[in-house]
Amino acid sequence: MADAKHPPEVDRVAASQKAIAARRARASLKRDLTMRVIAPQTVVARAIEDPTSAAGTLRITDFLTALPAIGEGKRDRILAQLEISPVKRLGGLGIRQRRALGVWLDGRFPQPGPRSGRSRLLVLAGPTAVGKGTVAAAVRENHPEILLSVSATTRPPRPGEVDGEHYYFVDDAAFDRMVERGELLEHATVHNKYRYGTPRMPIERALTQGRTVLLEIDLQGARQVRDAEPSATLIFLLPPSWDELVSRLVGRGTEDAEERSRRLRTAKGELAAQGEFDYHIVNDEVTRAAAEVAALAR
Numbered sequence: 001m002a003d004a005k006h007p008p009e010v011d012r013v014a015a016s017q018k019a020i021a022a023r024r025a026r027a028s029l030k031r032d033l034t035m036r037v038i039a040p041q042t043v044v045a046r047a048i049e050d051p052t053s054a055a056g057t058l059r060i061t062d063f064l065t066a067l068p069a070i071g072e073g074k075r076d077r078i079l080a081q082l083e084i085s086p087v088k089r090l091g092g093l094g095i096r097q098r099r100a101l102g103v104w105l106d107g108r109f110p111q112p113g114p115r116s117g118r119s120r121l122l123v124l125a126g127p128t129a130v131g132k133g134t135v136a137a138a139v140r141e142n143h144p145e146i147l148l149s150v151s152a153t154t155r156p157p158r159p160g161e162v163d164g165e166h167y168y169f170v171d172d173a174a175f176d177r178m179v180e181r182g183e184l185l186e187h188a189t190v191h192n193k194y195r196y197g198t199p200r201m202p203i204e205r206a207l208t209q210g211r212t213v214l215l216e217i218d219l220q221g222a223r224q225v226r227d228a229e230p231s232a233t234l235i236f237l238l239p240p241s242w243d244e245l246v247s248r249l250v251g252r253g254t255e256d257a258e259e260r261s262r263r264l265r266t267a268k269g270e271l272a273a274q275g276e277f278d279y280h281i282v283n284d285e286v287t288r289a290a291a292e293v294a295a296l297a298r
């Protein structure tokens, strides 16, 4: 007979499904921390807001070892230094412990602060399939005053891509000539495969006319633009989660399995460099993310 100690079968199944869902949510959150899709400070804030959430029920030990470059030895030293018991969950930390953890996290994982001066040169970068192209297209549609740069590439066009609109599709010899003549503001071999570059002339013309320009380029290109134009505003687009990033890449269906894993390897390195960017925007919703990008235009 069902009683408190022996609940009905249907309740036991529901409880076990709930426990599995909670474990999955914590595993996904740990992946996001490891891949740097989410800032550790954000996870702590979520844990404080809702101690029953995936963040709140995450063990402090699991939280720390999910962070890049923290093994078990380092984890135990940090816990001793912060005077936090290893059995604690993030949502169960006391006020002093939260404060100590916050100070330690800010020192180790500094968060970008807003820039004081704004430039009319915006650079949008981020891992593969996060939605840079989609967000940039939404900016172009809703803000025709912003010039979206059209890059040159040696990659062949995908079905539906139009020369001069999505890219200037060129062969290697033509790309070499553009580089030799200094016609590119920046250029790079992306995902160790094809070359991409930003034509300099349309950008200089638009900036001279007082327009804002948006470049949608990779991390190497973003670094080159920063070197050439230190006032450029660098924006890093983040996915809502690592799992969602993988699912967008697979769902787009434009790369085979080998190319997808090459792109995900690059993505890991790009996420690790997000600290070099002035602003981070999460692309959970295209219209909102595009509005946030456009709001950074002068």
Ligand SMILES: Nc1ncnc2c1ncn2[C@@H]1O[C@H](COP(=O)(O)OP(=O)(O)OP(=O)(O)O)[C@@H](O)[C@H]1O
Pocket (backbone or CB within 6 Å): 126, 127, 128, 129, 130, 131, 132, 133, 134, 135, 248, 249, 251, 252, 283, 284, 285, 286
């Ligand atoms: N906010 C969003 N929610 C759901 N799906 C999205 C969102 N933004 C983009 N996508 C989808 O994700 C896929 C990848 O988007 P997109 O091609 O714009 O990425 P990308 O960052 O430009 O990729 P790459 O760097 O590989 O060129 C597309 O199928 C797109 O429709």
Ligand SMILES: Nc1nc2c(ncn2[C@@H]2O[C@H](COP(=O)(O)O)[C@@H](O)[C@H]2O)c(=O)[nH]1
Pocket (backbone or CB within 6 Å): 125, 126, 127, 128, 132, 151, 152, 155, 186, 187, 188, 190, 196, 197, 198, 216, 217, 218, 219, 220, 221, 222
């Ligand atoms: N450095 C540059 N990177 C660029 C440029 N144009 C696009 N890109 C980046 O390449 C990858 C792959 O693009 P895909 O269209 O083949 O999926 C993506 O990260 C783009 O942002 C550029 O001019 N310079």
